[in-house]
Amino acid sequence: MAVAGGKGGSGKTTTTLGLARALSRRGASVVAADADWDLPNLARLAVETDSDPVESGSPADVRGARSVADAVREAEPIRPDRSEPTVLAAPDSARSVDARATFDALDGVTPEGAPVLLDCPAGASPDVAAPLRAADRALIATPLRRAALRDAAKTAAIARRLDCPPVGAVVIGETSVPDRVAALLDCPVLGRIPDGGGAPLSEREVRDAYDGLARRLTETAAATGWQIA
Incomplete structure (x- = not known):
């Protein structure tokens, strides 16, 4: 899912990351991969918000984290546990890696039935095509601002053209969403994530909101093949 x-x-x-952790709390073996190779920050966010960091788990060590390209090149099955998602960083030399081939091959090294989440580039970027083509469905994340909603609608349209239709949307920084947002994006609003300030994933109400998103997402037809304990 992109x-x-x-x-x-x-x-x-x-x-x-918030959704990946919420799915882990539901007993899924989750893989979250950074697909925004020009502005990669998924692995850094995972380290900075880790409640129980490993010895090497500091922001300075993120650059040496296992990348999605390494995982595909090694061709060894990824074996995520059910307590914490496996996070794959962007490659260090992204421009030397074929993004489309990498994301297509990721399916071959992840367990069958494991949710795989791809953190995409901005919708207007040409680099967004590779993860959208590789994914089965898209989840559209957007703040509740006019310009952001307009861009989110364009992203949803791009996803449909690339055969990656949106399963739903998640609105960031809000707890109340007008009905017309779903009509604009042409997909249901599955989640409303409150503003958690500078460290949202450390806030209980934000984690609870991602738990609710995970629950609603697993009830959709797009996630029927996911294995949740």
Whole structure:
């Protein structure tokens, strides 16, 4: 599933990690991969918000984290546990890696039935095509601002053209969403994530909101093949 949005700062990375952790809390073996190779920050966010960091788990060590390209090249099955998602970083030399081939091959090294979330580039970026083509469905993340919603609608249209139709949307920074948002994006609003300030994933109400998103997402037809304990 591609986590996509309009412009940068729409909440894609936080949603990718927050949703991945919520699915783990439901007993799923989750893989979250950074697909925004020009502005990669999924692995850094995972380290900075880890409640129980490993010895090497500091922001300075993120650059040496296992990347999605390494995982595909090694061709060894990824074996995520059910307590914490496996997070794959962007490759260090992204421009030397074929993004489309990498994301297509990721399916071959992840367990059958494991949710795989791709943290996408901004919707207007040409680089968004590779993860959208590789994914089965998209989840659209957007703030409730006019310009952001307009860009999110464009991203949803791009996803449909690339045969990655949106399963739903998640609105960032709000607890109340007008009905017309779903009509604009042409997909249901599955989640409303409150504003958690500078460290949203450390806030209980934000984690609870991602738990609710995970529950609603697993009830959709797009997630019927996911294995949840």
